[in-house]
Amino acid sequence: MLKAENLTKRYRQGEKEVVALEGFTYAFPKGATAVVGPSGSGKTTLLNLLAGFDLPTEGGVFLGETPLHHLSEDERAGVRLKHMGFVFQQWNLIPTLTALENVAFPLLLAGWPRGKRLKRAAELLEQVGLAHRLHHLPSRLSGGEQQRVALARALALDPGILFADEPTGNLDAESREQVAALLFAQGEARTLILVTHDLELAQRAGRILYLKGGRLLREEVLKVPQGQNL
Amino acid sequence: MEVFYLVLRNLMARPVRSLLTLLGVLVATSSMVLFLSFGEGLRRALFQELSRVGPAIQVVPEGVEGFGLSAFPEITPETLEALKQAGEALGVQALVPTLFLTRGGFDPSTSFFFQGLPPGVAPDLLYPGVRAREGRLLPSERGAVVGERVAKRSELALGSPLRLSPRVELRVEGILEETGGLADNLIFVPLPVLQEVLGTKNYSAILVALNPGQKAEEVARALERAVPGIKAQTTGEVMRFAERALRISDLVRFGISLVALTVGGLLVANTVMMSVYERIREFGVMRALGARRGFIFRLVLLEALLLALLGGVLGLGLGGIASSAINLYTLDQVGLALSAVTPRLSLFALGVALTLGLVAGLLPAYNASRIPVVEALGRV
Numbered sequence: 001m002l003k004a005e006n007l008t009k010r011y012r013q014g015e016k017e018v019v020a021l022e023g024f025t026y027a028f029p030k031g032a033t034a035v036v037g038p039s040g041s042g043k044t045t046l047l048n049l050l051a052g053f054d055l056p057t058e059g060g061v062f063l064g065e066t067p068l069h070h071l072s073e074d075e076r077a078g079v080r081l082k083h084m085g086f087v088f089q090q091w092n093l094i095p096t097l098t099a100l101e102n103v104a105f106p107l108l109l110a111g112w113p114r115g116k117r118l119k120r121a122a123e124l125l126e127q128v129g130l131a132h133r134l135h136h137l138p139s140r141l142s143g144g145e146q147q148r149v150a151l152a153r154a155l156a157l158d159p160g161i162l163f164a165d166e167p168t169g170n171l172d173a174e175s176r177e178q179v180a181a182l183l184f185a186q187g188e189a190r191t192l193i194l195v196t197h198d199l200e201l202a203q204r205a206g207r208i209l210y211l212k213g214g215r216l217l218r219e220e221v222l223k224v225p226q227g228q229n230l
Numbered sequence: 231m232e233v234f235y236l237v238l239r240n241l242m243a244r245p246v247r248s249l250l251t252l253l254g255v256l257v258a259t260s261s262m263v264l265f266l267s268f269g270e271g272l273r274r275a276l277f278q279e280l281s282r283v284g285p286a287i288q289v290v291p292e293g294v295e296g297f298g299l300s301a302f303p304e305i306t307p308e309t310l311e312a313l314k315q316a317g318e319a320l321g322v323q324a325l326v327p328t329l330f331l332t333r334g335g336f337d338p339s340t341s342f343f344f345q346g347l348p349p350g351v352a353p354d355l356l357y358p359g360v361r362a363r364e365g366r367l368l369p370s371e372r373g374a375v376v377g378e379r380v381a382k383r384s385e386l387a388l389g390s391p392l393r394l395s396p397r398v399e400l401r402v403e404g405i406l407e408e409t410g411g412l413a414d415n416l417i418f419v420p421l422p423v424l425q426e427v428l429g430t431k432n433y434s435a436i437l438v439a440l441n442p443g444q445k446a447e448e449v450a451r452a453l454e455r456a457v458p459g460i461k462a463q464t465t466g467e468v469m470r471f472a473e474r475a476l477r478i479s480d481l482v483r484f485g486i487s488l489v490a491l492t493v494g495g496l497l498v499a500n501t502v503m504m505s506v507y508e509r510i511r512e513f514g515v516m517r518a519l520g521a522r523r524g525f526i527f528r529l530v531l532l533e534a535l536l537l538a539l540l541g542g543v544l545g546l547g548l549g550g551i552a553s554s555a556i557n558l559y560t561l562d563q564v565g566l567a568l569s570a571v572t573p574r575l576s577l578f579a580l581g582v583a584l585t586l587g588l589v590a591g592l593l594p595a596y597n598a599s600r601i602p603v604v605e606a607l608g609r610v
Contacts, residue, residue: 048604094515106519
């Protein structure tokens with residue numbers, strides 16, 4: 001389980017101190033949790049801290065008993081590789097690698113042999129409906145297709161935690177629906193942390209955390225999460 | 231291997247820039263190979279030649295070092311007499327006085343190198359293995375024996391006249407077989423004739439042949455002690471002196487080629503640095519996905535090393551071709567291959583190219599591996 005305790009992040013902007021997140025405490029259970037709030041509410045900062053991209057000014061992040069905030073950069077990278085998957089708004093695929101190679105990349109980092117790696121990547125791309133796009137470079141794929149490749153890549157090592165940062169923000173309606181369905185289908189077996197502006201998308205998660213001004217305003221637990229059947 | 235594949239894909243994704251950088255390293259390496267190949271060629275030619283010289287000791291005037299081909303005739307008949315007495319006491323086999331004369335200019339193709347030999351001494355005493363292809367090996371009082379290459383170049387045949395001065399004219403009496411060595415470019419004439427032309431009774435050098443079992447170093451030092459004002463050089467000493475001179479000249483030529491190498495290194499550094507700046511987000515994604523700093527460091531460094539190695543290998547090939555072309559010319563002109571791309575030069579060139587890549591890639595690789603993930607992903 002991923003836990004945040006009194007998570008606080010302050011930046012200095014010239015003479016001024018900016019509080020991006022303050023006193024955030026929450027234990028993320030299995031299933032989908034959406035984090036919503038207006039721009040500047042601290043959503044991105046929260047994701048950066050939870051994923052170990054950045055370190056908190058105060059408080060900490062615990063993966064089980066492991067304090068992520070006490071680990072070195074490389075140790076946090078190791079934790080991300082083993083336990084976390086990421087889907088970004090900008091897709092962030094490696095432009096010189098094909099869809100298949102992009103999905104296989106985390107497996108390369110984990111030391112899988114080439115044959116096994118490519119087999120697993122092909123299976124994942126098939127699951128997201130891109131079996132016919134294996135050898136295409138990202139530049140030859142549509143936005144929706146790129147996001148599905150990114151999702152397949154995030155699932156490559158079957159992580160326990162899946163982060164999605166505005167995963168449908170740059171997609172048309174049809175692609176948005178495809179990606180959302182795939183994403184929430186993953187959320188049942190693992191912890192899905194979905195950061196979004198999109199309240200409609202957030203309501204498909206089991207829980208919604210409302211942030212404002214860097215503080216957690218409230219948690220809403222939906223009795224019947226709408227999931228993929230919206 | 232997988233990282234290598236990623237590097238290759240990245241270089242191929244920017245073909246024009248990669249190619250231009252490769253060309254920079256190629257030109258730098260090939261110019262270095264060509265510069266240094268002259269030292270290797272000279273070293274090879276000189277040592278081959280020295281190993282063919284018969285007498286083990288060469289006596290020259292004090293202060294003269296190295297091969298005494300162009301030494302001014304300073305050894306007097308009195309010194310020769312003193313050397314003979316000392317040599318007799320030491321039990322040497324023979325002492326052969328010799329005299330050199332060069333006629334011509336800077337262009338070796340129009341120059342003539344004469345070596346005077348005492349009556350009764352044939353060229354094969356000084357250059358073992360030399361044989362007459364036509365005519366005789368031992369010139370008469372007014373005759374000359376000509377090396378194969380000089381005969382061909384100057385269209386000399388048996389009976390051709392050789393005018394050394396307005397009053398001295400010799401006839402070609404023998405033409406030597408080609409040996410691939412110095413003798414191919416020499417004209418052997420009687421020593422008294424050269425002394426007459428130069429108006430001197432002196433000699434350029436005295437060559438000392440030893441009996442089996444005699445140690446060249448010991449005899450040389452004993453001769454120096456017995457006869458003041460001379461320097462007795464063994465073949466080994468000449469070789470050591472030549473090696474020292476060649477090393478100095480190697481350093482000078484390497485220094486010159488460093489300019490080209492520095493430009494090549496800067497090109498690699500610029501390409502890799504540009505590539506790093508363009509791919510900051512990509513590195514951020516890799517780090518976010520779980521790549522450690524070392525992975526990014528290796529990825530970028532390998533890119534620089536690969537560019538440098540490819541440029542180095544191609545530069546070595548181009549340098550080898552240029553060296554062969556130069557040898558075609560010098561073989562035709564002076565009968566010697568003056569440029570050589572030896573295995574040690576090849577290894578050195580590849581080592582320099584790799585070092586270039588390493589130095590050029592270290593800073594970009596370090597920078598790339600240290601970019602904070604949040605900054606690289608634009609998530610600040």
